[in-house]
Amino acid sequence: MSSVAAAPAVALVGNPNAGKTSLFNALTGARQKVANYPGVTVERKVGVLRLPDGSSADLIDLPGAYSLDPRSPDEMVTRDVLLGRQEGEAEPRAVIAVVDATNLSNQLRFVLELVQLGRPVVVALNMMDLAQRDGLTIDRAALERELGIPVVETVAVRRRGLEGLADTVLPLLGDAQKASLPQLDTRALQRRARDIANAVVSGGNQAGGFTRRLDRLFLHPLAGPLILAAILFLMFQAVFAWASAPQDWIDGGIAALQNLTVDLMPPGVIRDFIIEGLLAGVGAVIIFLPQIVILFAFILVLEQSGYMVRAAFLMDKLMASVGLSGRSFIPLLSSFACAIPGIMATRTIADPKDRMTTIMIAPLMTCSARLPVYAVIIAAFIPSTNVGPFGLQGLVLFGLYAFGIVGALVAALALRRTVTRGTGTGFMMEMPKYQVPALRDLMIGIWQRAYAFLRRAGTIILAATVVLWLFASYPVAPEGESQVDYSLAGRIGSGIETVVSPIGFNRDIAIALVPAMAAREVAVAALGTVYAIDSEDEEVLEGQLASRLGASWSLPTALAFLAWFVFAPQCISTFAVTRRETNSWRWPVFMFAYLFAMAYVGAGLTYWIASALLG
Numbered sequence: 001m002s003s004v005a006a007a008p009a010v011a012l013v014g015n016p017n018a019g020k021t022s023l024f025n026a027l028t029g030a031r032q033k034v035a036n037y038p039g040v041t042v043e044r045k046v047g048v049l050r051l052p053d054g055s056s057a058d059l060i061d062l063p064g065a066y067s068l069d070p071r072s073p074d075e076m077v078t079r080d081v082l083l084g085r086q087e088g089e090a091e092p093r094a095v096i097a098v099v100d101a102t103n104l105s106n107q108l109r110f111v112l113e114l115v116q117l118g119r120p121v122v123v124a125l126n127m128m129d130l131a132q133r134d135g136l137t138i139d140r141a142a143l144e145r146e147l148g149i150p151v152v153e154t155v156a157v158r159r160r161g162l163e164g165l166a167d168t169v170l171p172l173l174g175d176a177q178k179a180s181l182p183q184l185d186t187r188a189l190q191r192r193a194r195d196i197a198n199a200v201v202s203g204g205n206q207a208g209g210f211t212r213r214l215d216r217l218f219l220h221p222l223a224g225p226l227i228l229a230a231i232l233f234l235m236f237q238a239v240f241a242w243a244s245a246p247q248d249w250i251d252g253g254i255a256a257l258q259n260l261t262v263d264l265m266p267p268g269v270i271r272d273f274i275i276e277g278l279l280a281g282v283g284a285v286i287i288f289l290p291q292i293v294i295l296f297a298f299i300l301v302l303e304q305s306g307y308m309v310r311a312a313f314l315m316d317k318l319m320a321s322v323g324l325s326g327r328s329f330i331p332l333l334s335s336f337a338c339a340i341p342g343i344m345a346t347r348t349i350a351d352p353k354d355r356m357t358t359i360m361i362a363p364l365m366t367c368s369a370r371l372p373v374y375a376v377i378i379a380a381f382i383p384s385t386n387v388g389p390f391g392l393q394g395l396v397l398f399g400l401y402a403f404g405i406v407g408a409l410v411a412a413l414a415l416r417r418t419v420t421r422g423t424g425t426g427f428m429m430e431m432p433k434y435q436v437p438a439l440r441d442l443m444i445g446i447w448q449r450a451y452a453f454l455r456r457a458g459t460i461i462l463a464a465t466v467v468l469w470l471f472a473s474y475p476v477a478p479e480g481e482s483q484v485d486y487s488l489a490g491r492i493g494s495g496i497e498t499v500v501s502p503i504g505f506n507r508d509i510a511i512a513l514v515p516a517m518a519a520r521e522v523a524v525a526a527l528g529t530v531y532a533i534d535s536e537d538e539e540v541l542e543g544q545l546a547s548r549l550g551a552s553w554s555l556p557t558a559l560a561f562l563a564w565f566v567f568a569p570q571c572i573s574t575f576a577v578t579r580r581e582t583n584s585w586r587w588p589v590f591m592f593a594y595l596f597a598m599a600y601v602g603a604g605l606t607y608w609i610a611s612a613l614l615g
């Protein structure tokens with residue numbers, strides 16, 4: 001046993017969006033996700049808080065909550081940690097109550113509740129910069145007196161007040177003394193909170209003036225939806241228009257590496273693998289890095305500016321019409337990055353059936369792993385022309401995202417009438433204040449996304465491609481026969497083809513579908529590898545995948561392939577996280593079954609209709 005006592009724990013607690021995680025990151029050097037909407041943090045995270053005497057404490061970042069009486073699974077975590085019910089974890093020795101200074105009258109109630117717990121509490125009066133912007137004056141000394149606990153002014157995003165906070169926390173840790181506050185019921189607490197806020201806050205006729213003015217435009221019944229549509233439109237146009245130059249550089253770089261490999265290495269298995277597996281396979285995925293970066297830059301700006309919740313509000317009517325609550329919007333929106341954080345974000349949804357419905361449809365939101373698949377098919381089959389002022393490729397991409405959303409709405413409607421019967425509750429979400437996104441946060445966010453994409457390419461996508469390359473390269477075909485036809489992968493693919501040929505899929509798609517269960521992007525890598533193995537000459541593979549596809553697939557097949565990827569649950573990780581979050585096998589199995597059924601029917605319909613129309 002260690003003789004060193006465990007570090008004391010300090011918990012960051014407060015209403016959603018008050019800036020807890022921003023403080024956590026600033027105090028510990030962590031890079032947890034921060035965004036301008038309630039419900040970003042859904043799990044507890046621990047970091048090291050250095051104290052002025054050289055000792056340290058475990059700082060715990062918690063999901064936002066409105067009280068100790070949890071309404072949703074994420075708020076339960078907050079209560080359990082605070083009350084020491086978290087398994088294997090001691091009660092926090094002290095609490096930092098994070099308060100949005102511009103919203104004292106609503107947020108002080110929870111602070112009083114925390115004080116009543118009897119644990120030492122210090123208030124971090126955060127967002128003081130915004131309080132100033134709104135013309136509010138807060139009498140800090142009076143607030144300390146009224147609450148009977150220390151109050152420190154902070155601006156988490158500018159790292160202001162951090163030292164003061166650490167200085168104030170330190171003496172509390174040795175302190176077994178309990179704060180003395182008469183136990184009040186909820187009503188009385190609420191009244192007391194209001195009274196205190198009224199006593200210490202002055203000025204602020206301008207309160208929220210900036211935000212209110214912008215909302216008059218962004219939430220306007222007519223202008224609001226138009227602006228939202230325009231923003232999304234611009235986003236998809238940008239994904240193609242801005243990415244094409246950097247994509248060409250990457251493409252050229254990969255082709256140069258292939259040529260270099262041919263020049264420098266003797267023919268053999270290793271050279272084949274580098275050219276066909278690594279460069280033609282994984283390289284075909286990495287080309288899409290610029291598009292991923294542009295997409296996320298847009299999403300991050302929307303999240304950080306506070307616009308996201310407005311979008312949720314605008315979509316609420318539509319959501320309600322299929323039985324979803326506005327609460328589902330943010331988890332669904334997060335699923336545009338990846339279904340996994342999206343499904344985890346459903347922990348903010350109080351109603352279990354609401355939550356289950358949202359989990360079930362989250363994989364229909366177009367995650368970023370589909371982007372390479374969509375983009376390679378679009379590049380191969382959709383001409384880069386303009387329709388009026390809009391690029392056709394961007395329009396098609398927009399359409400694919402829209403298809404996923406429509407599919408999700410239809411699925412929600414069906415689920416709400418059957419397995420998760422019920423109706424959604426109305427829109428209940430606090431509107432955050434508008435902010436100019438902090439450049440640093442933006443850069444960190446983009447970097448994290450780019451890194452995650454490249455890491456996937458270097459691990460799971462690489463691994464799946466290696467296996468596929470082996471299967472497609474052996475046994476070695478005799479002279480004059482097609483290597484892929486003769487290989488194990490080719491034979492397995494032919495078997496699968498019988499199942500998927502009715503929906504227009506060819507043998508090469510059949511080969512790609514199985515490894516793509518590991519990650520959707522593998523479909524692109526697999527096609528790149530298969531065509532590279534089958535190609536006659538080894539030189540200059542630049543732009544090859546798109547042109548190979550364009551030459552060997554019919555347009556109906558390509559469209560069916562796109563439709564398949566709109567719906568198909570090609571992702572083992574989604575299965576695993578659904579299993580964990582629903583704590584059952586039934587739900588993930590159900591999810592995969594209904595999504596595969598939708599994919600099969602969707603691809604089939606697309607193929608038949610396209611074939612009929614195109615003669």
Ligand SMILES: Nc1nc2c(ncn2[C@@H]2O[C@H](COP(=O)(O)OP(=O)(O)OP(=O)(O)O)[C@@H](O)[C@H]2O)c(=O)[nH]1
Nearest residue numbers: 016017018019020021022039040041064127155156
């Ligand atoms: N202007 C200003 N913005 C801040 C400050 N602290 C945090 N923010 C912003 O407020 C938003 C919410 O910050 P988070 O740290 O994610 O808030 P949280 O309390 O962890 O939110 P949940 O995890 O959803 O409960 C982000 O957009 C931050 O950039 C501050 O002191 N001043």
Ligand SMILES: [Mg+2]
Nearest residue numbers: 020021040041
């Ligand atoms: Mg947080």
